[in-house]
Amino acid sequence: MKVHAEPKPLTGPLPGGTRGATVTVQPLSGGEVQFPAASFERPGGPFETLKASGLFTSRSTGWWWVQCPAFLITHPSAGTILVDTSLHSSIAAEPGENFGRLASRFARPRIEPGKDLPSQLRGLGADPRSIPLVVMTHLHVDHASGISEFPSSTFVVSSAEWAAATSGSRPILRGYRPQHYDYVFDYRLVDFDDPKIDSYATFARTFDLFGDGSIRLAFTPGHTLGHMCVLARLRDRDFVIAGDAVYTVRQLEGGPEQPRPHDPHLWRRSLQELQLFAREYPQAVIVPGHDPKQWPTLEAKYE
């Protein structure tokens, strides 16, 4: 599978950093998807794979509606940074077109009228066309669906994720839909094998986005081969956008594992980095990718 975009490597920090800077984080949901519960947490017992497919599970009881979060980060000198793009606003009227027929059957998406991410961003004074930077935790359909709504932004992705999402056959079976990212946008790739990559707290491989410690990208592969978490420094604690490295708080606390991470060994290693972080920094806010119980408890803005 060939895509047209020609990404460039991101080897050093982006301009705009300020020593000691702290940021604010606003969690936003640009829609929801409905997945079989067994595709988030291993149900155990026989027929696990069938249960995760949802084919024999009632939608009313065995499927979860979960948020597709995005996060608006405001940096005092680098401006606004969006993490993940949630769902494309066209899904409000026509879900099949953006998600594709196969994906929208397995993961039914929906957006409440007027609650799409671009509308919410505009409501917060952040015009989608003037957001300079978008960081992608990974490129799965429920995170990358809205990429085309940010044509003027620079996108930061890990080079391992880009490779995974743009090679091999039948990407949809691995959760990717190249139509979501096959644009000649400004993509910058972070190579976590680079010798300049550093550790931070319990994370072995991190990239300091502006060189001021305000936003760090932590390489947490396993869910996908190039997954990243985003660590944002608030005034007196860190805010961790865990992406799909963990789906739920229960998973972070050692509950049922993900049924089908791309690489189970790497997934457990990344999980341990997050678990150690949670133990060492209990004041940190950690937001898993799709926890329907935690989402309503989050504050509108973290400073």
Ligand SMILES: [Zn+2]
């Ligand atoms: Zn995912």
